[in-house]
Amino acid sequence: MIVLPRFEKASFDNYECTTNEQQRLVETLRRGVQNGFDRNIVILGSVGTGKTHLAFAVKNALSKVDEFRGMKFYTDDRCAYMTAKTLIDDIHEAWKDRDCENPVYKLTKTDLLILDEMGLSQNERTELYDLINARYERCKPMICISNNTKTELQKVLGQRIYDRISGGAEFFEISGESYRQKVA
Numbered sequence: 516m517i518v519l520p521r522f523e524k525a526s527f528d529n530y531e532c533t534t535n536e537q538q539r540l541v542e543t544l545r546r547g548v549q550n551g552f553d554r555n556i557v558i559l560g561s562v563g564t565g566k567t568h569l570a571f572a573v574k575n576a577l578s579k580v581d582e583f584r585g586m587k588f589y590t591d592d593r594c595a596y597m598t599a600k601t602l603i604d605d606i607h608e609a610w611k612d613r614d615c616e617n618p619v620y621k622l623t624k625t626d627l628l629i630l631d632e633m634g635l636s637q638n639e640r641t642e643l644y645d646l647i648n649a650r651y652e653r654c655k656p657m658i659c660i661s662n663n664t665k666t667e668l669q670k671v672l673g674q675r676i677y678d679r680i681s682g683g684a685e686f687f688e689i690s691g692e693s694y695r696q697k698v699a
Contacts, residue, residue: 516596518580518587522571524630530565530572533691537565540687544569544658548576552627552656555684559661559668563693566660570629571595573658577627595625598632600648603639623649626656633661633668640673651679 528543532538540558547556555598558566577594580587589591597605622628635643647689650657659680665688669677 516589518589519571522575523587525568525571525575527569527572527576530536530568531535531694534689535594536687537689537691540569540689543685543687544573547627547656548573552658555656555680555682556656556658557661557668557681557684559664559686560689561691561693562662563695564689565692565694567631570631570658570660574602574629592621592625593628594629595622596629596631597622599630599635599639599643600632602630603635603642606642619646619649622646623653623655627658628655629658629660631660633659634671637673640676644674644676647676647679648672651682655687659684 527541530537532541543556547553558569560566574589574594574596579591581590582588589657602618602622609615609617626647628646645655657680661671663671665686669681672680696697
């Protein structure tokens with residue numbers, strides 16, 4: 516995965532905590548980076564509250580970066596980040612191109628999966644279920660991020676996926692105004 520300039524320097528230290536819940540989340544993520552993640556973490560909240568910043572703070576803390584021809588890339592598979600939409604697109608691409616590795620296989624093996632923008636159509640649930648279930652069966656933790664509330668997320672994901680993600684998970688609901696709008 517290419518290092519995205521917007522999140523290249525994302526860290527826990529440069530995340531602006533304005534609520535107790537944000538502070539609790541940062542402390543939990545720091546512990547996970549230091550000691551390993553032993554359960555799923557679900558981060559819910561409105562747009563612009565720093566959920567993706569924190570996802571990349573984890574990614575940056577756990578991943579090595581190499582440079583090739585002026586581009587920076589994450590080079591290890593301990594921690595993977597992707598949006599649900601990108602995952603679904605990659606699955607569809609693997610269906611079309613038999614030489615393309617199925618992302619479900621690769622993402623099942625990685626130690627920590629960060630799945631952002633968890634919003635799916637009915638058809639996409641089936642495609643996502645295979646990955647979520649495989650990680651569940653292997654006790655592989657995930658960080659799931661959504662702009663939805665718990666109730667909305669349950670409807671969006673469906674009961675089978677939601678149950679596997681939420682069982683034993685630690686939930687965080689981040690509130691506040693959009694950081695992007697504040698600095699604009």
